[in-house]
Amino acid sequence: MNIPNRITLSRIFLIPIFIVLLSVPFNWGDWQIGENELPISHFAAALLFIIASATDWIDGYYARKHNLVTNLGKFLDPLADKLLVSAALILLVEMGLAPAWVVIIIISREFAVTGLRLVAAGEGIVLAASKMGKLKTVTQIVAIAALLLHNFPFSYVNFPFAAIMLYIALFFTILSGYDYFVKNWNVMRDSK
Template sequence: MNIPNRITLSRIFLIPIFIVIMSIPFNWGEWDIGNTTLPITHFVAALIFIIASATDWIDGHYARKHNLVTNLGKFLDPLADKLLVSSALILLVEIELAPAWIVIVIISREFAVTGLRLVAAGEGIVLAAGKMGKLKTATQMIAIASLLLHNFPFSFISFPFGTIMLYLALFFTVLSGYDYFAKNWHVMRDSK
């Protein structure tokens, strides 16, 4: 297994740690920041999420730079992204920082694209993420980190940056889903 794929696996291994910190009611206190209160557990979870998100850029950059792009990496990288983003969004709904309907749309798109990838894999085709999908992932990760941090540092001016980014992520999620299916519909049409 090459280094980029190991980096991707590290992202997957960070997900249960992130979930535990967000799910178990640790009483680590909270900080008053601007016009909001930030629980320390959310801050720690946000740091883990940001580190895990950064590995998404690192593994891809390293793989392309050193010509280490593999089919395993093309499979693991989007899977790791989907697991990380989906778990974070579900937890944001639970703590009432994200509307459930937005999370349903985002996760539904991920299931649909995964289904298309499975059909393609059955035909011996590996569908890599496109530029629109990468923009979608970036906006989702920025939105999630901002919401976990309760809009810090924008909380000082009461600017809803995290919410705006979540709606932007929703827009790019729908747009990239349409783009993905439009470009790869032949896989569904021609499948046996």
């Protein structure tokens, strides 16, 4: 197994730790942020989420730079991304920090595009990530991190940055899903 695939696997292995940080009631205390409190476990989970998200860029860059792109990597990388983002969004709903309907739309889009990619793979076609898809990923990561941090540092000035970013991520999620299906509808139409 090459280094980029090991980096991707490390992202997958960080997900259970991330889940534990948000699910187990650690009594590490809270930080006062404006009028809100930020549990230290949420800060630790946000930091872990940001590190895990950064490995997505690192493994892809390293694989392309050193010509180490593999079929395993093409499978594991989007899987790791979807597992991390889905786990974070579901936990944010459980904590009351994200509306369930937004999360349902985001996760549904991920399933739909994954299905499209599977149909394309069956036809021998690899659907690469589009620029719109990458923008979707970046906005989702920023929104999730901001929500995990309870809108820090914007909570000091009462600016709802985290909520705005979540709706921007929702917009790009829908737009990129539409883009994938419009550009690749022939794959669905012509599949056997």
